[in-house]
Amino acid sequence: MDINQPKVGFVSLGCPKALVDSERILTQLKTEGYGIVPDYDGADVVVINTCGFIDSAVKESLDTIGEALQENGKVIVTGCLGADADKVLEAHPGVLAVTGPHAYEAVMGAVHEQLKPPHDPYLDLVPPQGIKLTPKHYAYLKISEGCNHRCTFCIIPSLRGDLVSRPIGDVMQEAENLVNSGVKELLVVSQDTSAYGIDTKYQTGFWNGRPVKSHIQQLSESLGELDAWVRLHYVYPYPHVDKLIPLMAENAENKGILPYLDIPFQHASHRILKDMRRPAHAEKVLTRIAAWRAMCPDITIRSTFIAGFPGETEEDFETLLSFLREAQLDRVGCFAYSEVEGAVSNDLPNHVPEDEKQYRLERFMEVQAEISANKLAAKVGKRMRVLTDDTQQGDTEAEDITIARSSADAPEIDGAVYIEGELLEPGQFAEVEITHSDEHDLWAKLVD
Numbered sequence: 001m002d003i004n005q006p007k008v009g010f011v012s013l014g015c016p017k018a019l020v021d022s023e024r025i026l027t028q029l030k031t032e033g034y035g036i037v038p039d040y041d042g043a044d045v046v047v048i049n050t051c052g053f054i055d056s057a058v059k060e061s062l063d064t065i066g067e068a069l070q071e072n073g074k075v076i077v078t079g080c081l082g083a084d085a086d087k088v089l090e091a092h093p094g095v096l097a098v099t100g101p102h103a104y105e106a107v108m109g110a111v112h113e114q115l116k117p118p119h120d121p122y123l124d125l126v127p128p129q130g131i132k133l134t135p136k137h138y139a140y141l142k143i144s145e146g147c148n149h150r151c152t153f154c155i156i157p158s159l160r161g162d163l164v165s166r167p168i169g170d171v172m173q174e175a176e177n178l179v180n181s182g183v184k185e186l187l188v189v190s191q192d193t194s195a196y197g198i199d200t201k202y203q204t205g206f207w208n209g210r211p212v213k214s215h216i217q218q219l220s221e222s223l224g225e226l227d228a229w230v231r232l233h234y235v236y237p238y239p240h241v242d243k244l245i246p247l248m249a250e251n252a253e254n255k256g257i258l259p260y261l262d263i264p265f266q267h268a269s270h271r272i273l274k275d276m277r278r279p280a281h282a283e284k285v286l287t288r289i290a291a292w293r294a295m296c297p298d299i300t301i302r303s304t305f306i307a308g309f310p311g312e313t314e315e316d317f318e319t320l321l322s323f324l325r326e327a328q329l330d331r332v333g334c335f336a337y338s339e340v341e342g343a344v345s346n347d348l349p350n351h352v353p354e355d356e357k358q359y360r361l362e363r364f365m366e367v368q369a370e371i372s373a374n375k376l377a378a379k380v381g382k383r384m385r386v387l388t389d390d391t392q393q394g395d396t397e398a399e400d401i402t403i404a405r406s407s408a409d410a411p412e413i414d415g416a417v418y419i420e421g422e423l424l425e426p427g428q429f430a431e432v433e434i435t436h437s438d439e440h441d442l443w444a445k446l447v448d
């Protein structure tokens with residue numbers, strides 16, 4: 001790196017949506033000729049993209065800002081916590097600027113104020129896919145910002161505002177650039193993926209010279225034409241989601257929209273769902289899951305739940321456990337309810353005592369562990385296509401392991417497929433046969 005080049009240190013905290021914001025800011029910094037350095041010492045200024053979703057994330061963000069101020073002294077704060085500038089400035093009055101989430105221009109403005117952008121004649125050195133923070137073979141594709149719902153436990157709409165969908169032409173161009181640069185798996189993210197285009201009245205855009213509507217169906221069909229796996233996250237079960245399933249069944253595991261639906265149900269008791277003000281809570285979920293499986297037997301359904309929401313009685317919780325047993329979901333995450341500053345649910349009556357919340361969480365996870373173990377055991381002996389992520393060299397060749405994922409496993413949140421006795425390059429597709437399983441993961445051998 002040129003010693004005269006102005007250097008920016010960058011810390012990215014939070015969820016995949018925040019990561020996409022970080023990638024955009026980094027891309028812009030690189031485009032303008034700034035150097036990016038991995039430590040506080042070598043940086044002329046430090047940008048911290050914060051998370052403000054739950055109290056522990058706020059603490060992590062504030063601690064990181066404090067550390068950067070101590071180590072470097074020149075700190076710009078952006079991201080979800082930045083939406084509450086007073087809180088940041090109260091804790092750390094020395095920060096130079098505070099901007100909210102997806103405020104790319106404001107962040108760049110704050111950087112310019114501290115560090116003049118260098119004149120750089122080599123702008124085209126920035127690759128068309130931008131700067132990615134994920135491994136080279138998968139990437140998050142953000143299709144919208146914000147959310148039109150007002151779930152009582154969530155403060156995202158107050159941090160990020162109402163739904164704003166990106167133009168479909170831009171989304172498709174970014175997706176195509178990523179695939180052309182070697183990305184093998186696109187992870188579609190937003191706060192509410194199935195609501196894509198509602199705010200623009202499903203405006204028609206253009207991709208490859210042909211008209212495409214800003215609608216999840218057309219977006220999925222277009223993404224399915226690219227030579228990559230496409231995984232849909234945060235899909236709410238609106239009725240039109242049913243139409244995506246045949247697309248998943250068609251493409252199976254080879255390319256296109258994977259047979260994988262990440263649907264955050266959060267609960268099963270109607271009373272609790274009403275108090276949570278969840279979108280699409282009245283849809284007949286169990287009947288729909290059965291219909292999806294009939295259309296696409298290989299579909300993986302992932303969901304997240306909250307145990308111990310205010311007012312949750314033992315009966316509500318039992319309803320949730322019965323739902324879990326009946327739904328036989330493939331991948332499940334569960335959190336004990338915790339208060340988020342500013343959330344409406346804080347003021348609901350009858351909060352569940354902490355030890356009871358934890359006890360319910362344990363009972364929930366016990367039920368799911370058995371379901372998950374049985375579901376994975378049923379895959380032993382099957383052949384499947386996997387995408388390799390990493391390797392672990394053993395003491396002997398037989399102990400070498402390639403860590404991979406099948407269509408059922410999203411990176412970071414789901415399980416893995418361990419291919420024994422192989423060291424395969426990351427980012428390759430391989431055919432394997434499953435040899436054994438546990439509660440979370442599968443083991444496999446390579447087949448021709």
Ligand code: SF4
Pocket residue numbers: 147148149150151154155156157191192279
């Ligand atoms: S759907 Fe609900 S939980 Fe999800 S971002 Fe919107 S308000 Fe928050």
